[in-house]
Amino acid sequence: MRRNLTCIECPTGCTITATLEDRTIVDLEGFGCRKGYDYATSEINHPERILTTTVPARGLSVKMIPVRTSGPIPKDSLRHAMCEIRQLIVCHPVEVGDVLLADLLGLGVDLVATRRVV
Numbered sequence: 001m002r003r004n005l006t007c008i009e010c011p012t013g014c015t016i017t018a019t020l021e022d023r024t025i026v027d028l029e030g031f032g033c034r035k036g037y038d039y040a041t042s043e044i045n046h047p048e049r050i051l052t053t054t055v056p057a058r059g060l061s062v063k064m065i066p067v068r069t070s071g072p073i074p075k076d077s078l079r080h081a082m083c084e085i086r087q088l089i090v091c092h093p094v095e096v097g098d099v100l101l102a103d104l105l106g107l108g109v110d111l112v113a114t115r116r117v118v
């Protein structure tokens, strides 16, 4: 099986082609540098994403507060993470970087505010 990826590590956007056998990489072509090689192997072996979303606010100047995870989380945990985040309502002022949920799903990353809201 062959899988094409576009490297997002720099604006060049190299197209990297991975040849897989039983989900194992047996060949990588098209990367322009080591960063692309690392990106492709990570994306195939354990894809991760920074989760960005909003959470509702009550009694504050806005109705929704933008948030993000403090680091990447496994792509297959995104749905579970959203289920946990959906239970959150913020009722107090927040500063940028304030932790709204610590150690989300026990993954070692926090959910933090990305906007000051009073």
Ligand code: SF4
Pocket (backbone or CB within 6 Å): 007, 008, 009, 010, 011, 012, 013, 014, 030, 031, 032, 033, 034, 035, 036, 037
């Ligand atoms: S492989 Fe290297 S040169 Fe190509 S897009 Fe990725 S970082 Fe840029």
